[in-house]
Amino acid sequence: MQPSEQPLLIINGRISDDVWQLIQADATESFKPESGQSYLLPLPQWLASAPDFSGFAGFPGVWINGDDPVEPLTDVVALAPVIAIGFSNFMDGSGFSIASALKETYGFQGDIRAFGSFLPDQAPYLRRCGFSSLAFSNAADAELAYSLLQSAKSATEQSYQGSVDQPRTPFARRLGR
Amino acid sequence: MYQYDDLDRQVVNNRVAQFRDQMQRYLNGQLSEEAFLPLRLQNGLYVQKHAPMLRIAVPYGMLSARQLRTIAQICQQYDRDYCHITTRQNIQLNWVQLEDVSAILDQLASVDMHAIQTSGNCIRNTTSDPLAGVAADEITDPRPYCEIIRQWSTLHPEFAFLPRKFKIAVIGAETDRASIQLHDIGLQLTHNDQGVTGFKVWVGGGLGRTPMLASLINPFLPESDLLGYLKAILRVYNRHGRRDNKYKARIKILVNSLGVAEFSQQVEQEYQQNYSDEARLSNQEIDYARSFFSEPEYTAVNAEDLDMQAQLNPEFSRWLTRNVQPHKVAGYRVVTLSLKYYGRAPGDVTTAQLRHIADLAERYSFAEVRSTQQQNIILADVRESDLYDLWLQAREMDLATPTAGTLVDTVCCPGGDFCNLANARSIPVNSDIQSRFEDLDYLYDLGDLSLRISGCINACAHHHIANIGILGVDKKGEEFYQVTLGGETGDHSAIGKVLGPSLPKEKIGDAVERIIETYIEHRQSEDEHFTAAYRRLGKDLFKERVYATV
Ligand code: SF4
Numbered sequence: 001m002q003p004s005e006q007p008l009l010i011i012n013g014r015i016s017d018d019v020w021q022l023i024q025a026d027a028t029e030s031f032k033p034e035s036g037q038s039y040l041l042p043l044p045q046w047l048a049s050a051p052d053f054s055g056f057a058g059f060p061g062v063w064i065n066g067d068d069p070v071e072p073l074t075d076v077v078a079l080a081p082v083i084a085i086g087f088s089n090f091m092d093g094s095g096f097s098i099a100s101a102l103k104e105t106y107g108f109q110g111d112i113r114a115f116g117s118f119l120p121d122q123a124p125y126l127r128r129c130g131f132s133s134l135a136f137s138n139a140a141d142a143e144l145a146y147s148l149l150q151s152a153k154s155a156t157e158q159s160y161q162g163s164v165d166q167p168r169t170p171f172a173r174r175l176g177r
Numbered sequence: 178m179y180q181y182d183d184l185d186r187q188v189v190n191n192r193v194a195q196f197r198d199q200m201q202r203y204l205n206g207q208l209s210e211e212a213f214l215p216l217r218l219q220n221g222l223y224v225q226k227h228a229p230m231l232r233i234a235v236p237y238g239m240l241s242a243r244q245l246r247t248i249a250q251i252c253q254q255y256d257r258d259y260c261h262i263t264t265r266q267n268i269q270l271n272w273v274q275l276e277d278v279s280a281i282l283d284q285l286a287s288v289d290m291h292a293i294q295t296s297g298n299c300i301r302n303t304t305s306d307p308l309a310g311v312a313a314d315e316i317t318d319p320r321p322y323c324e325i326i327r328q329w330s331t332l333h334p335e336f337a338f339l340p341r342k343f344k345i346a347v348i349g350a351e352t353d354r355a356s357i358q359l360h361d362i363g364l365q366l367t368h369n370d371q372g373v374t375g376f377k378v379w380v381g382g383g384l385g386r387t388p389m390l391a392s393l394i395n396p397f398l399p400e401s402d403l404l405g406y407l408k409a410i411l412r413v414y415n416r417h418g419r420r421d422n423k424y425k426a427r428i429k430i431l432v433n434s435l436g437v438a439e440f441s442q443q444v445e446q447e448y449q450q451n452y453s454d455e456a457r458l459s460n461q462e463i464d465y466a467r468s469f470f471s472e473p474e475y476t477a478v479n480a481e482d483l484d485m486q487a488q489l490n491p492e493f494s495r496w497l498t499r500n501v502q503p504h505k506v507a508g509y510r511v512v513t514l515s516l517k518y519y520g521r522a523p524g525d526v527t528t529a530q531l532r533h534i535a536d537l538a539e540r541y542s543f544a545e546v547r548s549t550q551q552q553n554i555i556l557a558d559v560r561e562s563d564l565y566d567l568w569l570q571a572r573e574m575d576l577a578t579p580t581a582g583t584l585v586d587t588v589c590c591p592g593g594d595f596c597n598l599a600n601a602r603s604i605p606v607n608s609d610i611q612s613r614f615e616d617l618d619y620l621y622d623l624g625d626l627s628l629r630i631s632g633c634i635n636a637c638a639h640h641h642i643a644n645i646g647i648l649g650v651d652k653k654g655e656e657f658y659q660v661t662l663g664g665e666t667g668d669h670s671a672i673g674k675v676l677g678p679s680l681p682k683e684k685i686g687d688a689v690e691r692i693i694e695t696y697i698e699h700r701q702s703e704d705e706h707f708t709a710a711y712r713r714l715g716k717d718l719f720k721e722r723v724y725a726t727v
Contacts, residue, residue: 093338
């Protein structure tokens with residue numbers, strides 16, 4: 001999962017530049033934080049440094065791959081402001097469950113970000129599974145995802161499940177529960 | 178049957194609009210083939226040999242007369258005047274044009290139908306007992322729960338990109354007429370000691386390359402916890418199921434590799450961790466779902482002339498014996514309209530037949546029908562006093578072939594005639610076998626006997642669970658067929674065993690004849706069923722006979 005140098009981000013429904021720099025797993029040896037820069041570290045690296053992040057401007061975020069175990073994140077959720085989940089392939093939907101589990105099981109309150117290979121068409125589902133930011137490597141995809149998210153707002157409202165943040169059973173609302 | 182409300186319509190209409198946009202972007206070249214693939218599959222659209230194929234969802238097999246008429250209209254307008262009932266109770270259109278798909282979806286939506294999740298790696302149509310609500314051995318009607326599962330699984334944001342397809346079946350009777358153990362999740366309604374309604378939960382069944390029966394992972398799941406528990410199973414699968422190998426991606430492989438105990442434990446943990454009130458089904462919701470499936474207004478009638486009609490008319494009598502089953506209410510029967518007319522592909526139904534079936538349903542069965550896994554149509558609530566008239570009218574349209582449950586009530590996939598994945602054709606093999614068994618007395622003498630033909634290892638016709646299964650295989654570009662014997666469905670579900678080396682197409686009809694002869698010669702009595710005889714006699718006797726002559 002190799003995000004481009006300058007990913008575009010949809011965060012809270014707006015397109016913006018990404019301030020988080022993702023450090024690849026093979027780049028951690030030589031890595032030295034620069035002052036004022038925010039980083040996303042590979043999980044092992046993050047855990048190795050925690051809880052003392054001196055030298056960093058604030059707590060760094062963490063990134064994992066969709067097929068990584070989430071259990072080691074237990075210690076992360078309280079401190080990391082961002083957990084980024086990598087999609088190796090848009091057919092691989094494990095990230096949808098990881099984000100949902102981060103919310104439901106771990107009560108993570110920070111930003112959950114998707115990066116890597118996913119489709120703009122998946123943006124509305126990603127959102128409903130708890131992703132609050134989506135990193136795209138090209139502007140066209142980001143813009144398409146943005147417009148799909150706008151038009152999907154009513155579709156989320158008009159869904160059987162709601163979202164991870166506001167789940168419901170199919171008939172609950174219709175029966176005024 | 179369930180009636181759509183505003184929300185249901187909005188969900189379908191939103192999906193149609195979304196799909197129209199995706200299709201438009203694809204046709205304009207703004208959406209790549211690769212990216213369009215999962216999006217169109219989630220909406221039931223395959224690209225096959227001759228034309229795209231659109232699979233329409235028939236939730237747990239329930240169809241209204243009005244829906245049948247719309248399907249007929251679509252077949253006439255956009256297809257070649259027929260459609261196909263699949264082994265998962267859905268409807269397939271084999272000859273649609275890509276450009277017409279959005280318009281077809283609009284027409285479907287106008288009668289509360291859609292093609293959502295009829296293919297792709299997502300949760301598919303929930304299947305059920307074709308006799309739901311009318312079977313005498315029913316504990317609880319499964320359909321309200323099927324409907325709840327249908328809604329919950331429809332466009333579920335977390336489970337649209339699973340490792341592989343995912344199938345759920347629900348039954349509410351003692352007898353399993355939906356082969357729940359062959360599904361990714363099988364649910365059987367039951368009551369516990371306190372009288373609470375709940376489910377026995379099986380996980381990990383499936384056919385394909387590695388056929389497996391599901392394992393019981395929970396002997397009693399209270400009904401209120403259904404959706405939370407399903408979510409837990411799906412989440413464990415979505416996170417840990419294999420994605421590196423298509424043939425190892427079904428949940429059965431995960432259950433098998435973890436072991437049933439470990440898998441169940443992981444599900445239980447996931448379930449406990451995320452237990453929430455919002456996921457619980459209230460009694461009010463369940464009652465509401467149930468309200469759509471209350472009994473129709475049965476009227477007691479006296480049908481003393483049925484026996485006499487049967488005596489006077491042997492053909493009617495045959496049909497009564499084979500195609501009519503008991504009903505839980507005295508004076509009513511369940512009728513199978515056969516889609517196995519000699520010389521036609523099993524499960525195919527023409528525009529004219531669809532309209533005729535709609536008429537019959539309105540006249541005789543509260544304007545509803547069911548499609549079955551056996552690729553037939555059932556009228557579930559027919560008065561005994563109407564049977565004779567119904568039979569006469571069904572016959573007019575070739576819907577009364579009196580062979581339900583016999584060898585020629587074949588289940589057959591579209592195979593090499595239509596399907597891209599096929600190794601061999603299945604429809605001509607069926608025609609060959611059918612033509613060898615036209616003698617009804619001989620067929621009846623054989624009793625219940627199942628034959629299923631799949632054109633490749635994807636096993637859409639579920640050949641593994643047939644008493645006699647036929648599988649198309651590819652041998653250096655030639656069509657060959659492997660025969661399996663001894664498979665069974667339902668309460669004694671069993672997977673058939675391969676008889677021997679695969680056979681060329683010309684030999685397969687002979688092979689079936691030899692198998693049947695061996696059975697007839699060696700059965701202990703007419704009551705000894707084929708599989709019982711097969712188990713007692715052993716494979717070798719059949720094998721020798723078949724391969725001695727080829
Ligand atoms: S079994 Fe194979 S050939 Fe037959 S419909 Fe399924 S995929 Fe196609």
